[in-house]
Amino acid sequence: MNKQLLSSTGLILAVILFIAFIIVVNGNFKSARVDLTEDKLYTLSEGSLNILSSLQQPITLRFYYSEQVAQALPSLKAYAQRVQELLMEYQRASDGMVQVKIINPRPFSDHEQRAQQYGLQSIPIEGETDPLFFGVAGTNILDGLERIRFFQPEMEDVLEYDLTRLIYQLSDVQRKNVAVMSSLPIDGEGYDPLKGQLDAEGGAKPWAVMGKLREMFNVSMLPEDIRRIPSSIDLLMVVHPKELPQQTLYAIDQYVLRGGKLITFVDPYAEIDVPERDPENPMAAMVANRSSNMPELLTAWGVERDASDIVADRKTARQVDFGARSNNQPIEYVLWNALAEENMNQDERITSKLRQINVATAGRFKVLDNATTEITPLLSSSNEAMLVDKRVVQFRNDPVALLTRYEGGTISYPLAVRIQGQSRSAFPDGARGDGRDLVKMPDHIDEAVDGIDVIAIADVDLLDDRFWVIMQDFYGQDLAFNTSNNIDFVHNAIEELTGTEGLISVRSRTGFSRPFVRVEALQREAERLYRAKERELENKLQETRQRIARMQVDRNVTGEEISTPEQQKEIAEFRAIADRTELELRAVKGNLRKDIDQLEGLVKFINIGLIPIIVAILALITGWLRVRKRSRGRFQS
Known part of the structure; x- marks a missing residue:
């Protein structure tokens, strides 16, 4: 009787202790996490933690989520839980500087009206009378507003980046001033950046890269005939400089020597630079100049962009369908390349964590023997690349012939380089003005003040939308789905050159594809x-x-061939x-x-069959050892 009482009491005490243990764990170890994913996808990155620790003013994140409507969508419901958990992780890691509010915007409520005022997107769900809200609105004490209109499950791999970027934009960080100069309509035609729209119908829209730059920086456009780069510009980005006036090159030269930061995109054959067709002269478009370069400046800085060579690389070639020219089947186009991690400098923060960068008909850089600067490759071809004369592409481009006649080499060619160190002016006597006389700036300098810092990329097409982004309409809202890290490379380069911590380490975590390399x-x-x-x-x-x-060929009286x-x-x-x-x-x-x-069969066997077999074998061995030990004990007794 006593034993039964003790057993019952012990069972009750065990249950009480177990419940108490659960309560203590839930109350004191809410932030405890074990992230077993390879890239620590469920753990805030160091960049996010740095931004949270540097916040000087409180930020409120209002997560609007129609929980009842989402019950009909199990996959979206699971993603919403992921979003909510990550938001709470931001709140815990911010030491009170980020406050998260979970709001269920019921129909006709003040919360629904406020969500609409914040500009969040609601979408109708089939079979449901109420729309679905699934977005976040962030505010600061200065009435600043940033939002994610609707969380797309397809963009889960950039979830942390989007949330950290939102917080970063709401912080009191001073945005850098970035100026863009280009011979291409990179900012659209008739586009008003203040209104965010075209002034007139029929104009070209800005490239997606411009919208992404404006999210993080103060962006302005400079004319190609500018005589002096304003000192207020933190970084100058020159895209496809075709036959720039000498005075403009001189202005860039002096800007860089005074410590200005520069990123330039020069190309032996820019796919995006499509010349207008002349019906009366069809050959004009074919022979039109589609290359860009700044030879005077690059030479002064210690490098040369080869004027005639295009880098072909079968190891990184992209699959492209050329229609009838490739029998309506995708083939490896050796001039369009998807650069992987092994093609990126892993010792440079700009490229160390990126996964893929798409380039097209890219050129290469050569380091000059008399260079006084330090040249660091950022992007390179594989060591099996070969060089193709750009005239082959310009006049008789045959993708199949390029592939079948491909002869891999043994040299890796630099496609993008960083140039640092002491340099002298490319225009020691000034530049020729409109009157063709040499004109020298009053404050002209012959040598860099503290060394130059320039990034040169031998490809313009990596900025083109089709090589890095897919735009989709989502209930009237343009959504951008990145297909490569091209824009991340540009953002990282700007932040690195301007000394901004920014989002480099967060941005590098985007994209988690695992290709079957073999x-x-x-x-x-x-x-x-x-x-x-x-x-x-x-x-x-x-x-x-x-x-x-x-x-x-003979023919009979009926016209048939004999x-x-x-x-x-x-x-x-x-x-x-x-x-x-x-x-x-x-x-x-x-x-x-x-x-x-x-x-495929081997991989399936390892993933599905091998582990259970190993576990079963271990179980059999363990059971056999126990039986053996038990039998041995009985024998000894």
Whole structure:
């Protein structure tokens, strides 16, 4: 009886202790986290923590979420929990400087009206009478307002960056002044940045990169014939400088020597620079100049952008469909490249954590022997790249021929470089003005005050929308989905040059794709063999048709062609060649599929079958050891 009472009392005490333990843990260890993901996706990055610790004024984040409406969307409900948990993590890490309010905006309530006033997006849900709110509005004590109109589940990989950027924009940080100079309509035509819209219909919209820059910096445009760069400019960005006047180059020279920061994009063949077509002279567009350079300045700084070479790299080539030119199938276009982590300098903060940067018909830089500056490559091709004369691309661009005739080299070419150190003026006697006389600034300097700091990129197209972003309309709102880290590279470069901590470490966490590298290698090898044989077949087909065309063709009274024995023999031989080549092509494709299937089966076995088998074996071994130990104890007793 006593034993039964003690057992019951012990059970009750155990339950009470367990409940007390849960209460204590929930009350005192709410912030405890164990993040087992490779990139620590559920842990705030060092950059976010630095921004939170530097806040000088309180910020309020109002999370508007229609919980009842979201019950019909399980995936969105799970994502909303992720957003809410991350918001609470910001509040805990900010030491009270960030206050999070969770608000359910019921229909016709003050909260719904306030959410609409903040500019948050509500969307209708099929089967529900009430709209769904799922966004956040941030405010500071100065009535500043920033918002995320609607959290897109497809953009979960940039969730921390978007929230940290919102807090950063609400903080009292002093924005840097960035000036842009370009021969391209990068800021649109007739676009008013103050209104955020076009003044007239039919004008070109600004490139997406300009909108992204304006989110973080004070951006202004400078004319190409400017005589002096204002000293208030923290950084100058020169995009596609085509035949700039000498006085403009002189102004840039003096700005850099005085300590101004510069990022320049120069290109041997800019895809985005599409010349206007002249119906009366179709060749004019083909021979039009699509290159840009600043040879005087670059030479003075110790580098040279080769004027004629384009870098082709099969190892980083992107899949592009050229329609009939590639048999309506995507092929590896060796002039359009997706640079991976191994193509980026991992010792530089600008590029160390980026995943992919897309470039197109990029050039290369050469370091001059007499350079007095330190040249640091930021982006480079693989060591299997080759050089292609830009005239090949300009006049007879054949993507299939480029691929089949590709001959990989052993040299890695710098595509983007950082130039630092002492440098002298490229215009020691001044520049020629409109009167063609040399004109010298009153405060002209011959040598850098504290050394120069310049970043030069041998590609303009990486700024083009199609190489880094997809714009989608979401209930009247333009949403940008990044497909590469091109804009992150530009942002990082600006922040690094201007000495702004900014969001470099947060930005580098965006994008968490895990490609099957081995499968991609198998596909590239099979693609090489397939395209080579396909090209061989096409050449044989063309040659045979030419031989047949040169042969005599007779016709009977009805107009039907009469094939001679020679023609019939020729056609039969060609058909035999075509049949054999077709079989070889099928064999190549079959081997590709076979190798990929084998690799896929191995991966599935390791992920699905191997671990359970190991656990089962360990369980059997453990059970056997216990039985053995028990049997041994009985034997000894």
